[in-house]
Amino acid sequence: MTTESTTEKPKTKGFALLSPRAGAAFLTPAGLLVAVFVIAPFFWVIFVSFTNRTLLGRTALNPEFIGFGNYLTLFDFDNFFQRGQFGFSLILTVQFVLFSALLGQALLGLLLAWLIQTVPPTVKRITETFVIAAWILPEVVIGFAWFAFLDRDQGTLNMLLTSVGLPPGDFLLEHPFWVIVFFNTWRGAAFSMMLFNSAFSSIPPSYFQAADVAGASSWQKFKDIALPLIRGHIVTDLILITMWTFNTFTPFLLTNGGPSYRTELISIYNYRVAFRDFEFGKGAAVGVIIMLINLAFALVYLSLGRKKRKA
Amino acid sequence: MASVEFKNVSKSFGEFNAVSNINLSIGDGEFVCLLGPSGCGKTTSLRMIAGLETPTSGQVMIGGDDVTYLHPKDRQISMVFQDYALYPHMNLADNIAYPLKVRGEAVAKRHGRAKEVADVLKIGNLMDRLPSQISGGQQQRTSLARALVYPSRVYLFDEPLSNLDAKLRLEARGFLNHLQRDMGMTAVYVTHDQAEAMALATRIAVMDQGKIVQYAPPIEIYRRPATTFVANFVGNPPMNLVPVDAIQGDGQLQLRAEGLAIGALPMSNGIAKALETGKTLTLGVRPEHLLIATEGSPNKVSGKLFANENMGPESLVTIERGDGARVTARIFTDDHIQLTEDVTLSFLAEHVHLFDSTGKRIPVDNEAPLA
Numbered sequence: 001m002t003t004e005s006t007t008e009k010p011k012t013k014g015f016a017l018l019s020p021r022a023g024a025a026f027l028t029p030a031g032l033l034v035a036v037f038v039i040a041p042f043f044w045v046i047f048v049s050f051t052n053r054t055l056l057g058r059t060a061l062n063p064e065f066i067g068f069g070n071y072l073t074l075f076d077f078d079n080f081f082q083r084g085q086f087g088f089s090l091i092l093t094v095q096f097v098l099f100s101a102l103l104g105q106a107l108l109g110l111l112l113a114w115l116i117q118t119v120p121p122t123v124k125r126i127t128e129t130f131v132i133a134a135w136i137l138p139e140v141v142i143g144f145a146w147f148a149f150l151d152r153d154q155g156t157l158n159m160l161l162t163s164v165g166l167p168p169g170d171f172l173l174e175h176p177f178w179v180i181v182f183f184n185t186w187r188g189a190a191f192s193m194m195l196f197n198s199a200f201s202s203i204p205p206s207y208f209q210a211a212d213v214a215g216a217s218s219w220q221k222f223k224d225i226a227l228p229l230i231r232g233h234i235v236t237d238l239i240l241i242t243m244w245t246f247n248t249f250t251p252f253l254l255t256n257g258g259p260s261y262r263t264e265l266i267s268i269y270n271y272r273v274a275f276r277d278f279e280f281g282k283g284a285a286v287g288v289i290i291m292l293i294n295l296a297f298a299l300v301y302l303s304l305g306r307k308k309r310k311a
Numbered sequence: 312m313a314s315v316e317f318k319n320v321s322k323s324f325g326e327f328n329a330v331s332n333i334n335l336s337i338g339d340g341e342f343v344c345l346l347g348p349s350g351c352g353k354t355t356s357l358r359m360i361a362g363l364e365t366p367t368s369g370q371v372m373i374g375g376d377d378v379t380y381l382h383p384k385d386r387q388i389s390m391v392f393q394d395y396a397l398y399p400h401m402n403l404a405d406n407i408a409y410p411l412k413v414r415g416e417a418v419a420k421r422h423g424r425a426k427e428v429a430d431v432l433k434i435g436n437l438m439d440r441l442p443s444q445i446s447g448g449q450q451q452r453t454s455l456a457r458a459l460v461y462p463s464r465v466y467l468f469d470e471p472l473s474n475l476d477a478k479l480r481l482e483a484r485g486f487l488n489h490l491q492r493d494m495g496m497t498a499v500y501v502t503h504d505q506a507e508a509m510a511l512a513t514r515i516a517v518m519d520q521g522k523i524v525q526y527a528p529p530i531e532i533y534r535r536p537a538t539t540f541v542a543n544f545v546g547n548p549p550m551n552l553v554p555v556d557a558i559q560g561d562g563q564l565q566l567r568a569e570g571l572a573i574g575a576l577p578m579s580n581g582i583a584k585a586l587e588t589g590k591t592l593t594l595g596v597r598p599e600h601l602l603i604a605t606e607g608s609p610n611k612v613s614g615k616l617f618a619n620e621n622m623g624p625e626s627l628v629t630i631e632r633g634d635g636a637r638v639t640a641r642i643f644t645d646d647h648i649q650l651t652e653d654v655t656l657s658f659l660a661e662h663v664h665l666f667d668s669t670g671k672r673i674p675v676d677n678e679a680p681l682a
Contacts, residue, residue, distance in 0.1 A: 204394060204396065206392045206393075206394050206396035207396050207398060209361075209363050209383070209390075209392070209396065210390065210392055210396035210454075210457075211409070211413070212362070212363065212382070212383040212384055213361055213362075213363075213383045213384070213386075213388060213389065213390040213467075214384070214389075214409055214410035214413060214457070214461075215384040215410060215413050215414060215461075216384065216409075216413040217384070217413070220413050224398075224409070224412070224413075225398060228400045229398075229399070229400060
């Protein structure tokens, strides 16, 4: 039956939308913008991180090249873990990512996504709308909404608590870390939920029906069928929300990084050093380190993506 | 094994009535096919037995128990899906053994049982493969193995062969028939392929627009179709249906239509009753009962040759009558018949089916039982 075909197919190059010259012409403006606003600052920051440049004073005009001086200050292990120091912010950020991104957003998103698979379409749509609303509102609006919600004297939460007879609290002062963890979970769970929701929806319903008929419980269907089939989505989600949460600046709107540096995430620390203390050199060094950490995440993400494509 | 029964079951999706008030009784050990065109409610009916749909009203019984609102997992049933629903991340052993896994069987035991079933279905050597690494026919048998691996009261099949190519479908059909003879299982089998239904079923329920039109053994469906719908749906090619004017006189019935010359038929009570509602009847003759006419045959239909499709052992000869309607005959090619432009076909009076103006079959007086 098989017919031997000896003629090799010509290698098709795909079709061209534009001639090379026209394509280059269209690319040039974008390329220039990227060069000016992304690539140049990238190298500028690396350069500045090796100087003692500041906003004011002698070093503002004539910054000196100080080698790894800034980096050594950051990694000075005498006070590395003290509040307001680089190490403290780094560890705080890791905890923040762990609680608000991995445990909060991903787990809550997964739970919500799984639960809305079985509810009636109207309930599903309403849930989606509310969760997405939390996600698409501008950060500043949300920041102040939460600030108003948690305020000690006029806040909505304390009003609710006192009305049911519970003692009010000054959450922003007493539990600032948990406030921003809760805030970030609330804010970001929508993304995970939508991602997992679409992943679950892409599983043919007959898989679950076959399991139903075979006698599987809800938990067995989740564990044996749903989870293994969306593993790729879970990895993507974890990497993305880890990167986003690691770099987030929005909690600054709630707590200003305080009280006494207790919510000073690495991005807020970077901002304080560079634009409040005006130590440009040291700030640039922090920026470079954050960049390296992000680079590591990105490499993991890309390598996983490549592995998926091969499989 | 157990019986299945529908009692006044209806199911609607919003405005659409998928199934309207059906009653169906499937005996223990019977293989019943739900046959009909797409959208006739056959799959919905099957899914109500499985518990994947809940009836809007009525009762579904399995083995005498009311299971109308029971969850699928509590019904002790097996189901084979049209798309097989094999889990792409599990190898064949795990796929087949999954129903045992959810029942808490140990790995060794459940894989042993899966292997036994797989060996019977001749896929025992593929247990380490993933579903994507085996052929369509093997996937089909894997999903069958998963349905057979645990004891069930009823086996449900939702068009299980429709994704296979023609040759594999015949092979799988023969195997299912063998399995049914071997196990004597109670099975409900949904299909739109009349040949599949004829070949497999002990009884066929022909469905149309949410209703059961006829529920009878295959031979009866074929020989005594209850309506023109059944006559037209069962048989390949379908029965020729010709509208005829009926003229009654002298205790005889004359039928008139373009290109048709048919001898007088004896009157019967059934015909007399049918004529009360309308003078236009439908005459039906199966293609396999039509022959190229020779001199002296009493019943003839003639027209211009429209198509002559040679299928090997037989030819499908289609003629177009004067009014544009077509009649198809299945002629054995052994007969070596030369066809000219004008073709006349003949048939025996005993092969005539008559339907009244509403499409219902007119029974013959003293109808002999079908053996």
